[in-house]
Amino acid sequence: MIFSGVMFSLMFLLSDNAQCRKVDGKSECCSLVEGFPVRLKELRSSYKEIQSFYESNDDLDALLDDTVQHNINSPYGCHVINEILRFYLESVLPKAVKKIHFKTPIDSIGNIFQELKRDMLKCRNYFSCQKPFEISNIKNSYEKLDGNGVNKAIGELDLLFNYIEQYLASKRVKH
Template sequence: MVFTGVILSALLMLLLSDSAQCRRVDCKTECCSFVEGFPVRLKELRSAYREIQKFYESNDDLEPLLNEKVQHNINSPYGCHVMNEILHFYLDTILPTAVQKDHLHSKAPINSIGNIFQDLKRDILKCRNYFSCQNPFEISSIKNSYEKMKENGVYKAMGELDMLFKYIEQYLASKRVKH
């Protein structure tokens, strides 16, 4: 787990770093309270990480895992799904491996980070409507809409072929080699 320190550091920086400012917001929902209260949890994450940061950073000389593409995806309309996947990865793979390989008696900060990540993952899933998180495209939604239209579905689908042609054209044009 040579690169775990950089990964944790980058993930922590991505997690609401811009909104970690102290401000007073009158929340009416549990999800609003979760978001507004997260700077306190972020402070706990950073505090736990500082206890192990030097060890992991001193053993890291690899390319970053969490790069600008990850940040772009987190900031996309699918951000809560991206966060869920990243947290799942850390909770199921990275943190257990770090605890298993750790020989510096620093299991407590890793466990603390894991507990906060677990809470974060739960709250992000619970609040996905609050975040207006869109699902990645799945053909099943189109098929379900089509089936609900019954025999009129074929008219709708065929009537939108020109739109499909336009989408195909735009997609293929975007893949053309630029001269």
């Protein structure tokens, strides 16, 4: 699902008229923000290979709802993203990879999520992280769905990609 207003804002922020906030000693963090569009393209490409399967098996209520997006846009957005990435890496992707014909795209998404999680942890000060995000509501909903939880969580990866993209784009400033 693409929100045109959000996408317009993100396109502007990611355009040549925007650049990473310069913070002494944080060039790695600036590289994370500036380089995310490449990672996002890889995520979307891998997801496209599995998207129709997971979306066709998903008629359940959202796991990644407006509350998640609101929290990502809050002062503790980096913790929200970290917790959600941990949830996908520890709970969702290991179950999804068992579907043999989807191993490669799921592994690719997992590798990028692992790198992103590592890089965001290194850049906690750059992102001005404040308070940890409580992911228990998402985890509880996921667990209640049993086997359908994987379909639900994977079916919402495009939404998660949008949330992460929006968060990282917000860390750029206009010249």
